[in-house]
Amino acid sequence: MPGAPSSAPVLGPIANPNPGPGGGSGPADERSRAVLREAVEAVVKSFAKHTQGYGRVNVVEALQEFWQMKQSRGADLRNGALVVYEMVPSSSPPYVCFVTLPGGTLPTKAEARRSAAKIALMNSVFNEHPSRRINESFIEKSVAEALASFSGDQDEADIPNTGIGAFRFMLESNRGKSMLEFQELMTVFQLLHWNGSLKAMRERQCSRQEVLAHYSHRALDDDMRTQMAMDWASREQEMPGLLGRELGSAERELEEARLAGKELRFYKEKKDILVLAMSQLVSKPNTSC
Structure with a gap:
């Protein structure tokens, strides 16, 4: 889940093409970003049939088709050809969208989703190159x-x-x-x-x-997440307050990593597991006398 475009794409990237403060600011960084933007646009244009008028490509549909195509060719996708989008709750801009591939901060939610899909699509295509084996x-x-x-x-x-x-x-x-x-x-x-x-x-x-x-x-699936969440829920019962502190730390780490343009998958999974643990505690009936 790269927090920004990366030359080493990873499974389940959370794509954010605008890392914001802390993401690098020198001339070399600017040149790298410019080259990467050109590469992204080239990949996106290769999916020309997904247009919305005036030549604009529907990158959300193109990304979904890419992974469906891989699945149809026999690719071993543990979680199926599913691309999952998650918007960070916010009532006003800037909006952040995370996109997770199978097995950005922008003015509108739709633009955040398209931007995330654009970078994830490039990561998906680039991963097919023999050099990534x-x-x-x-x-x-x-x-x-x-x-x-x-x-x-x-x-x-x-x-x-x-x-x-x-x-x-x-x-x-x-x-x-x-x-x-x-x-x-x-x-x-x-x-x-x-x-x-x-x-x-x-x-x-x-x-x-x-x-x-x-x-x-x-596989990093719901069963594994649920088991880890159960572990954390048990620790919370032994040490009340532990789960809240750990979740707060995970949320800060995720935001810091996103702003710094780092790989996000680990931080995002951590947060989700802790949120799941919280929900398990809430739903568990009180058996005390």
């Missing part, structure tokens, strides 16, 4: 960059129980998949770490490979 070259480069970032030793990449080794194992397990698919998996593990599930599995003496193997084929 995880192959041997990509794996070696990614592992080398990870080693450099953490000042690690090359041997660490070959040791399963190290962080770098687990990273390599995850990449190897997803060889041939697109960056969108891999990013969804990464979001799953981010949520599991935040939720405490990974820590619980480690305490049960599960190896990194066992954890990865267990969750690598799990």
Whole structure:
């Protein structure tokens, strides 16, 4: 869910082409945005049949057709060819629209929806390029960059129980998949770490490979969200006020990430899980005497 146009599209992007303050402001940033805008327009114009008069493209319909086309060609879409739009509640401009792909701040809600669809459409099309597939070259480069970032030793990449080794194992397990698919998996593990599930599995003496193997084929679906929400609802009953504080923090993180043009999927999922936990507490009958 990129908070702004990204050269590394991810599964379930929340698209916002206008990151606002904190999204970069130098000449290089301006040139990058200009090039990206041109690329977006080129992609949008390729869907010329979706016009609304005067040559304007209906990007909302074009985006939906793109994913339906992928599904008809046998693409493995865990949640079906569904594009979900969510407007952030607001009674006046600026409006913000999140769009989530399967398995911007603008003057009107309709424009926010079209703008989100435009960036998501570009991410979808760009993801089809062979360079966005995880192959041997990509794996070696990614592992080398990870080693450099953490000042690690090359041997660490070959040791399963190290962080770098687990990273390599995850990449190897997803060889041939697109960056969108891999990013969804990464979001799953981010949520599991935040939720405490990974820590619980480690305490049960599960190896990194066992954890990865267990969750690598799990979809980020309503069942997983509901289970995490139940965990948070239980913690709230043990520590009243915890859920409200966590939700407030998640909402701030989501807004800060959006304004900074960062990837949004993790922050958005976190917020949704906590809101679901709140609703579970409200709907749960009071059994006290």
